Amino acid sequence: MLLAEMLKRAKRRADGARIAVSAAEAFSAEGKQEESYEAVAYAHYLDRANDRASFKLCELLGSIVSKCKDLGNKYNELDHKCHKIQELKAEEEPIKCISSFSWDLSGYDFSSFTEDQREFSEKFPLGVSGIEAWLGLRPKAAPDKASLSLWVNEPVWVKCRVQAGDWKHSLEYNFSTRDEGGLQGVGWGHQIPTSQLASGITFHLLSVRRGGSSLRWIPPGSTVSRPRLIGLTALRPQEAPPDREVWLTCGLPELAQSSGKFYYEVQLLSEFDSPQIGWLNATFQAGEYSGEGVGDDPHSWAFDGERCLWWNNGKKPLQLDSPWKAQDVLGFAIDLDEGKMQLCTKEGGKVTMPSQAHGALYPAVSITGFFRMHLAKSTWRLQPPKGYQEWGHGDISWTN
Secondary structure, eight states, X not given: OHHHHHHHHTTOHHHHHHHHHHHHHHHHHTTOHHHHHHHHHHHHHHXXXXXXXXXXXXXXXXXXXXXXXXXXXXXXXXXXXXHHHHHHHHHHSOOOOSEEEEEOOTTOOOTTOOTTOOEEOOOEEXXXXXXXXXXXXXXXXXXXXXXXXXXXXXOEEEEXXXXXXTEEEEEEEEEOOTTTSSOOOEEEEEEEEGGGGGGOEEEEEEEEEETTOSOOBXXXXXXXXXXXXXXXXEEESSSOOSSTTSOEEEEOGGGOBSSSEEEEEEEEOSOOEEEXXXXXXXXXXXXXXXXXXXXXXXXXXXXXXXXXXXXSSSEEEOOOSSOOOTTOEEEEEEETTTTEEEEEOTTSOEEEOSSOOOSSEEEEEEEESOEEEEOXXXXXXXXXXXXXXXXXXXXXXXXX
């Protein structure tokens, strides 16, 4: 390498590049990869017409890409393990609940049940909310697996935990008539091992709030922290809600763009409902709470990975590999000149919306649930399409 430097000073850059390539090969043979990379880069700097240097540089870049992918996979594995540990810790913590009951299944004979046949529990009150609920059990929903759902008779937000033997799981859901026009059972599909049903099902009510009410029942001794809207403008409603159970529309109107290629990401931090994530037009009118959000008018567009829809002045079906879930990171790319909009996922998939955007647009989200927005390139977790730039910088989130 010293000789290569001397040849450079003697204005013999091509000879210096050949020596540097030889040095890179010698370093590589001795297992000194970092020194080998530096020698390759120096050779290419000395003579970009040197084919060996260019080839070695391509090898180097390929190696770096491979290592980045390995590191990305390791990160995803560790991230998944961390969330699993948090879930396990939460399950081990003593349960603070408003009320509990046990559904004794010992008197039932499920031997003749079909896959779609369901058994319902007796109705029970959700604390002092005045709302009745009941459980629906499909004991043969899948081979060796049962499914369980919670049903209610009025719109309500519920947080609960259910246990059957060693199996336990939580649910946080806002029963609403917003889309379906009626209430439906929600819960845990094809999850409960049938062997765990012998001990019955225990239901713990952790928190509850009637639809449209500002009062929320919580367990004695519990506290409720008010979540914060950081870096985002609340649009509908125009004040940050007291909790995550309100369908909030918020965004970054100050970052509206009418030309160029831009990309941002959203990480879903909690259980969520009715997500519509994409772009609002600069003319969008803020106001009181409304069931109209991102994608509900002709001048805004949204992806919805919970219900597998895309939105623009109404909903249309969208083909996705799998529905979104809590902790997912999702990428949103828009080419404002071409009107092309894409959804990027951690599996490397890219889904193009069958519509063309137009006008001055900015990142926006309508959702019941918490999320964090990754605007700056340094915070991106996924691989965006080539040539896309960041929307901005800063800590952007709706979280507690």
